[in-house]
Amino acid sequence: MKAIIKSFKVFVVELFKDGMIIMILIAPFLIGSIFKFAIPFLELKLTSFFDKDVILTEYFLLFDLLLLVLTPYFISFAASMSMLDEYDLNLINHLSVTPLGKKGYLISRIILPLIIAYFMSILILIIFSLTTWSLVMLLSVSLLTCLLSLTSTLIVFSYSKNKIEGLALAKLSGVVMIGIFIPFILEKDVQYYFSFLPSFWIGKFTIDMSYYYFILALLLVLVWLFILYKKFISKLSK
Numbered sequence: 001m002k003a004i005i006k007s008f009k010v011f012v013v014e015l016f017k018d019g020m021i022i023m024i025l026i027a028p029f030l031i032g033s034i035f036k037f038a039i040p041f042l043e044l045k046l047t048s049f050f051d052k053d054v055i056l057t058e059y060f061l062l063f064d065l066l067l068l069v070l071t072p073y074f075i076s077f078a079a080s081m082s083m084l085d086e087y088d089l090n091l092i093n094h095l096s097v098t099p100l101g102k103k104g105y106l107i108s109r110i111i112l113p114l115i116i117a118y119f120m121s122i123l124i125l126i127i128f129s130l131t132t133w134s135l136v137m138l139l140s141v142s143l144l145t146c147l148l149s150l151t152s153t154l155i156v157f158s159y160s161k162n163k164i165e166g167l168a169l170a171k172l173s174g175v176v177m178i179g180i181f182i183p184f185i186l187e188k189d190v191q192y193y194f195s196f197l198p199s200f201w202i203g204k205f206t207i208d209m210s211y212y213y214f215i216l217a218l219l220l221v222l223v224w225l226f227i228l229y230k231k232f233i234s235k236l237s238k
Contacts, residue, residue, distance in 0.1 A: 077152065
């Protein structure tokens with residue numbers, strides 16, 4: 001355990017040496033501030049200008065959900081960039097034969113950042129939410145969005161040869177997140193074309209608060225992770 005904690009500390013120190021990564025890590029707070037203060041102000045101006053009761057208010061829940069998705073996504077992106085650096089330098093193979101081991105390496109680079117992302121997501125939504133969330137819903141949706149962000153980590157690391165490709169692939173991997181928008185903007189008959197995306201069921205769960213959708217989202221994201229993990233381990237073993 002000491003080796004894992006030490007490795008994680010090194011990981012954090014290296015992250016904060018990269019200016020771009022620092023900006024990525026503080027981005028959820030910046031985005032949360034914009035959502036919290038700019039969106040209600042914009043709603044006030046728009047409703048006044050168009051003489052309507054509500055325009056953006058019905059999408060406040062979507063803004064909250066987007067914040068819950070982006071927070072772990074940014075942390076996962078930072079982790080995947082760090083792992084690509086270490087892979088390029090062949091540090092992963094070296095670390096795997098130390099007391100840390102490959103299992104300890106994965107815990108320090110994936111599991112611990114994911115746990116931090118989980119609690120950070122909860123904290124950020126408590127501070128910046130536009131709607132009222134029950135504790136159970138907040139904990140449940142945060143769990144799903146953190147697991148969803150892990151798919152991005154596995155995609156970026158598994159299919160990128162270097163950080164440049166990683167940056168491009170990170171944008172592409174963000175496509176798996178678009179499902180959260182679908183239940184808010186499309187008619188029900190059309191929505192289900194996106195049912196292969198775990199994020200779609202996360203959006204459905206957030207709106208309807210039915211744990212049937214929670215189970216579907218959880219099972220689907222676990223299937224995605226199982227498939228991606230095979231490729232991830234294959235690259236890690238090279």
